[in-house]
Amino acid sequence: MTVAVYLPLLLGLPLALAAPWIAARGAPGPAAWALSLASAIAAACSTWSLALLALTMLDDVPPLAALDNHPALELPEPVPGPVAFMAALVLIGGAARLGIDAHRRVTTHRRLRAIGDARQQAEAGMVVADWETPMAVAIPGTARRRGHLLVTTGILRLLDAGERRVVLAHEHAHLVHRHHRLTATAAAAAALNPLLIPVRDAVAYLVERWADEDAAAEVGDRGVAARAVARAALAASGSPASAALGIDGGVVVRRVQALTQPAPTPHCRRLAIPVLLSVILLGVAAATTEAFVHLAQAWL
Template structure:
C-alpha cells in the first residue's frame, strides 16, 4: 500500500460526501415523502461516518507506529508528513466533536425551555393550548417520562375553523408519531461533521413537512381541505417569524406553495422512471464509496506504517 494510494483513499472519503448529498437531494425529489426522509437521513449518516473514519485513520498514524515498535522521530524521518497530517486530523476531529456536542446540547436545552414555557398551558389530551398573540403551532417531542405534545396558540386556533383545526392537529401529531424530530436532529448533527451535508437539513425539513401534510390529508379524508388549512396555518405562522427549529417542527416550515401544490395533486407514489432509478443508483454508489473508502483508509495507513517499519529497520 503506497502513500499515494492512501492519500487517494483519504481524498475519496472526504470528497464523496458532496456526491452523496447531491444524489440524496435528487433521489428525494423522486420519492414519496416518507422514503425521501429515509434516503436523506441515511445518506447523511453514512457520509458523516465515512468522513469520521477517514479522519480517525489519519489521526492514529502515530499510535500505529508505536504499536509497530517505531519511535516517532524515526517515523517522521521516513515520512515527514505523518505527524503534521495526524495532528491536523486530530484537531479537525476534536472540533467536530465539540460542534456535535454543542448542537446536541442546544437541542436538549431548547426542549427543556419549551417544556418549561408550556408548563401552564391548557391541556386537552395530547394538545397544549397556550396564550399568545402570534399564531403558532408545533410538535413538542417527549422529554423524560413526558410524552410528546402538540402545542398550539390561541391565536392560531382563532385563524382556523373547526375542520381546519383538525388538519392542523393531525399534521403535528404525524410529526410526533413518526418521531420526525429524531431524523431532523440526526441530519443536523451529521452536518457538523462535513460541510457538504449542510444542504440536506432544509431538504429534509421540507420532506418531513410533506410527510406530515400527507398524513393529515389521510386523517381528514380530504386533500383539498388539508391544502387550504395548511396554507392558512403556515402563512399565519410565517407572519409570526417562525423558522425551522430542529426538534420543534412547525407547520410553517419549508416552501408552503410547493407543499400546497403537492396536496392539490395526486397522491405521491414511488416512480419507476429511469431518472428515479438513476438517482437511486447514484445515491447507493455515493454512500457505498464513502463507507468503503473510509474503511480502506485505516487498513491502508496500517499497511503504510508496516512498510515504513520495514524500510526503517532495513528489511
Template structure:
C-alpha cells in the same frame, strides 16, 4: 490509503448536490428515511477518514523517527503532514459544532419539559393562550407521550377543516418520530459542513411527509394545501422571534404546489439506490483503515 481515505469526503460533496434532487423525485416518507440514513453514515465515515488522516502523524513521533534514523530506514508519509494537521483541525471544529447542537437540543428539551409540566393534560392537545399564532409537535419522552401544542391565536385563525389538517400534520410528526430524524441531520451537518444543505432538505421532507400524512388521513390534498397556506400566512404575521421555522423558513410555496400536484411515486428502487450510496464511503473508510493499520504496524516494528 492515498485514495480510499478521501472517498467519504468526496461522496459527502456529491450527496450535497444529489440530495435535493432525491427530494423532488421520491415520495417524502421514503426520501426522508433514505437521506437521513445516508447522511448519518456519511458523517460517521467522513469523520473516521479525518481521524485516519490525522493519525498518519504518528509516523513523525520522536521515538519512531529516532528508531528509523538509527536503522537508516525511510518511512514514507502516507499523506503530507499539512493535510494531517488540517484533518485534526477539522475534527476539532466538528466536535465544537456538535457540542453546540447538543447544547441547543438540551435547552429546547428543558423548555419543552417546562411547557409540558405547566399544561398537564391526558389528551394529545395542549392549547396555550397566546396572541402569537404557533403550532408544533412536542416529542414524547420515556415517561410521557408526545403532545401537540397550539396557541389560541392559531386556532382562532383557522376554520374547522383547517384545524383538523393542522392537528393531523402535527400528529404525523409525533407518530413517525420526526424529531429523531432532524437530530440525526443536525448532528451530521455539525460534523461535516458539506452536509448542511442536506439538513435543510431533511427538514423540508419531514414537513412534506406530515403534509402527505394529513392529506391521507381524510382531509384531501386540496384542503391540506389550503390549510398549509393559511397557517403559514398566520405564522408569517407573527413577530419575527416567534415565527415557526417549518411554517416560514421552508419553501411553503413548494409544499403547496406539491399538494396540488399528483403524489410523487414511492420509487423504492431509487430509495434503495440512495441507501446503497452510503455503502461506498463505508467501503472506502474500511479499506483506508486497513492500509493505516498496516502502515502503523510497519512503523512500530522498526
C-alpha cells in the same frame, strides 16, 4: 496511505447534489429515511477519514519520531504533516458544531416540555398557550413519556375546524413517526461535515412533506391540507416573532404546491443513489482502515 482516505471527504458532495432532486418527487417517507441514514454514514466515514489523517501525526510524537529517523528502518511518509494538522483542526471544528447543535436541540425541547402540567400532556396530548403568534409545535417524548403538541390560540383562531384538524394531524404525524430523530441525525451529520448541509435541509423538508401527506390522508381532503399550511404560513409571516425563523419560506410554497397535486407515488428507484453512495463509503472506509492498520504495524 493511499488517496482512498480522502475519498469519504468528497463523497458527501454527490449526496448533497442529489438530495434536493430526490426530495422533489415521490413519497416523502422512504426518501427521508434513506437521506437521513446516508448522511449519517457519510458523516461517520468522513469523520473517520479525518481521524485517520490526524492520527498519522503520531509519527511526530517523540518516541515514534526517534524511530522514524532511525536510518535502518525505512518508514513510509504517509501524509504530509500540514495535511494531518488541518485534518485535526477540521475534526475539532466538527465536534464543536456537533456539541452546539445537540445542546441547543436538547435544551429547547426540555424547556418546551416543561410547559403545561404532565397530566394534561399525557391525556389530551396537547398543551394550549394563550398567545396570538400562530404556532404549532411537536414536542418529542422521552423514554418515560409520550410526546405531545404545543399549540397557540393564535393558530387555533386563525383556522377553521377542518384546517385545525390538519394542524393537529400534521404535528401528530411528526410524533408517531419520530421525525425528530431523522432531522436530528441529518443535522448532526451536517454539523460534522458541512458538505451535507443540503442533505439536512432536504430531510427537514421531507419530514414536513411526510406529515402533510399523513394529515391530508387523515382529513381526507388535500385542498383543506394545502389551505391550512398556506394560511398558517401567511399569518406567521406577518408576525414579528417569526421574522427570525431560520427556515426559508420557499419550503412552505413547495409544500403547498405538492398538496395541490395528486398524492405522490413511491418512486423508490431514485433512492438507489443514497444507498449506492453509502455502500461505496463503507467500502472505502474499510479499505483505508486496513491500510492504516498496516501502516501502524510498520511503525511499531
